[in-house]
Amino acid sequence: MTPPLMSSVWTDHVTGRRGFLVVDRLVRGVAGGGLRMRPGCTLEEVTGLARGMTMKEALHYDPDGRYVPLGGAKGGIDCDPQAPEAYGLLVRYLRAMRPYVESCWTTGEDLGLTQDLVDRAAAEAGLESSVQAVYPLLDDEAAARRRLADAFALEVDGIGLDELVGGCGVAESVLTALDRAGVAHAGTRVAVQGLGTMGGATARFLARAGLRIVAVADIKGTIANAAGLDVDALLAARDAYGTVDRAVLRPADRELPGEAWLSARAEVVVPAAVSYAIDTANQDRVTARWIVEAANMPVLPAAEEALSARGVTVLPDVVVNSGTNAWWWWTLFGDIGPDAAEAFACTRRSMRALVEVMLARAEADGTTPRAAAHALAADRLPVIAERFGWYR
Structure with missing residues (x-):
C-alpha cells in the first residue's frame, strides 16, 4: 500500500489539542473528504479514512458522467464535539488548514460535526466555502453553486x-x-x-x-x-x-x-x-x-x-x-x-x-x-489517473 501524498499534524496553541489532515491522492489537483471531531481521534484513523475516500471516489467513477471523481482526503480533530471549547477549536483548525481548503481539499460534515457547523466555522475562518477547491473544475461555477445551495435547502417531511x-x-x-x-x-x-x-x-x-x-x-x-x-x-x-x-x-x-x-x-x-x-x-x-x-x-x-x-x-x-x-x-x-x-x-x-x-x-x-470493493477500486484508479491526471 502506497503512503499518502501528504500527512499533517496540527497542535492548537490555545488548548493543546491536535488536529490532522491527510491527503491520500489527488485527481486534477483536488481531493475530497469530510472533517470529523471526536475524542481520541488519531492520525492513523484519519489516514485510513483518507484511503477510504480515495476508494469511494473511484468506485463511483462513471466515464459518461459529468462528475469527475476526486482524490481522497480526510480531516480530524481530537476533541469532544460537545465540549465548550469545540467550536473555537474548529475555527482555528480551519484557519490553519485554510491554504489546503482553498487549493486542494474539499471537505464537509463527518462524525461529530454538522454541515451547518462546518459552514459557519469556515466562514469565520475566512473561507469562501468548505468545497471551494473544486470550483475551478466546474463548467459554470455560479450555476453549480446555486444548484448545490438549492439542493441543501430542500426538505422531505421536514428533514x-x-x-x-x-x-x-x-x-x-x-x-x-x-x-x-x-x-x-x-x-x-x-x-x-x-x-x-x-x-x-x-x-x-x-x-x-x-x-x-x-x-x-x-x-x-x-x-x-x-x-x-x-x-x-x-x-x-x-x-x-x-x-x-x-x-x-x-x-x-x-x-x-x-x-x-x-x-x-x-x-x-x-x-x-x-x-x-x-x-x-x-x-x-x-x-x-x-x-x-x-x-x-x-x-x-x-x-x-x-x-x-x-x-x-x-x-x-x-x-x-x-x-x-x-x-x-x-x-x-x-x-x-x-x-x-x-x-x-x-x-x-x-x-x-x-x-x-x-x-x-x-x-x-x-x-x-x-x-x-478494493479490487474494483484498484481497477478504476489507473483509468482515472490516465484520463485526468493527478495535478492537471
Missing part, C-alpha cells in the same frame, strides 16, 4: 435532503443484499447503532421498505422491541446529537444496555455511529447474517476475519456509506438537479449497481465484499 441521501444509500445496500439472497424485505429484522444523520435516515428508509427495526442504540443505551419500534416517533424525539427522549417510548419498548444492539435477534446489523464499534472482544455476540457499515471503519479487520469465518457478511463502508459524497458531486457537477425524487432515484440506482457488482466480484473471486 433536509442532505440528511437523507446517505441513509437512502445504506438502505439500498441492505435491500440489494437481501434481494441477491432471496430474502423478503417484509419482516426482516434490523438493529441500528446510532440514530444520528446516517443511522436515523437508514432506519427511516428500511422501515418504509417493510423491514422491522427491532433495536436502536444511542449514547443512553439500546431501545428494543421484537415486534418493531415506531421509527418515526423515535426520529421525531431526537436531539441534535441523535439522542432519543425516552418519554416517547411505548410500554412494550425495552431499555437495554448500550451494547445490546450487537446481540439483537436480527438478520441485519447496521453500525452507524463510531469507528471500531465491533472488535475481537465483542464480535462473537453478533448473530446477524449481515453487518452493513454505515459508519466509517466500525468493524476492526481482525473482527471481520472472525465474522467471515462463521458466515457473517460485512458490507464495507467504502461502498455502503458513499452515497452522501456522491450526491454532493452529482449535484454540483450537474448530473442531477436540486430535486429530492431525482436525488433518491440516482442514489438508489447507483448504489444498487455498485453493491451488485461488488457482491458478484466477491462471489467470483471467492473473497469478502471488502476485498472485492
Whole structure:
C-alpha cells in the first residue's frame, strides 16, 4: 500500500489539542473528504479514512458522467464535539488548514460535526466555502453553486435532503443484499447503532421498505422491541446529537444496555455511529447474517476475519456509506438537479449497481465484499489517473 501524498499534524496553541489532515491522492489537483471531531481521534484513523475516500471516489467513477471523481482526503480533530471549547477549536483548525481548503481539499460534515457547523466555522475562518477547491473544475461555477445551495435547502417531511441521501444509500445496500439472497424485505429484522444523520435516515428508509427495526442504540443505551419500534416517533424525539427522549417510548419498548444492539435477534446489523464499534472482544455476540457499515471503519479487520469465518457478511463502508459524497458531486457537477425524487432515484440506482457488482466480484473471486470493493477500486484508479491526471 502506497503512503499518502501528504500527512499533517496540527497542535492548537490555545488548548493543546491536535488536529490532522491527510491527503491520500489527488485527481486534477483536488481531493475530497469530510472533517470529523471526536475524542481520541488519531492520525492513523484519519489516514485510513483518507484511503477510504480515495476508494469511494473511484468506485463511483462513471466515464459518461459529468462528475469527475476526486482524490481522497480526510480531516480530524481530537476533541469532544460537545465540549465548550469545540467550536473555537474548529475555527482555528480551519484557519490553519485554510491554504489546503482553498487549493486542494474539499471537505464537509463527518462524525461529530454538522454541515451547518462546518459552514459557519469556515466562514469565520475566512473561507469562501468548505468545497471551494473544486470550483475551478466546474463548467459554470455560479450555476453549480446555486444548484448545490438549492439542493441543501430542500426538505422531505421536514428533514433536509442532505440528511437523507446517505441513509437512502445504506438502505439500498441492505435491500440489494437481501434481494441477491432471496430474502423478503417484509419482516426482516434490523438493529441500528446510532440514530444520528446516517443511522436515523437508514432506519427511516428500511422501515418504509417493510423491514422491522427491532433495536436502536444511542449514547443512553439500546431501545428494543421484537415486534418493531415506531421509527418515526423515535426520529421525531431526537436531539441534535441523535439522542432519543425516552418519554416517547411505548410500554412494550425495552431499555437495554448500550451494547445490546450487537446481540439483537436480527438478520441485519447496521453500525452507524463510531469507528471500531465491533472488535475481537465483542464480535462473537453478533448473530446477524449481515453487518452493513454505515459508519466509517466500525468493524476492526481482525473482527471481520472472525465474522467471515462463521458466515457473517460485512458490507464495507467504502461502498455502503458513499452515497452522501456522491450526491454532493452529482449535484454540483450537474448530473442531477436540486430535486429530492431525482436525488433518491440516482442514489438508489447507483448504489444498487455498485453493491451488485461488488457482491458478484466477491462471489467470483471467492473473497469478502471488502476485498472485492478494493479490487474494483484498484481497477478504476489507473483509468482515472490516465484520463485526468493527478495535478492537471
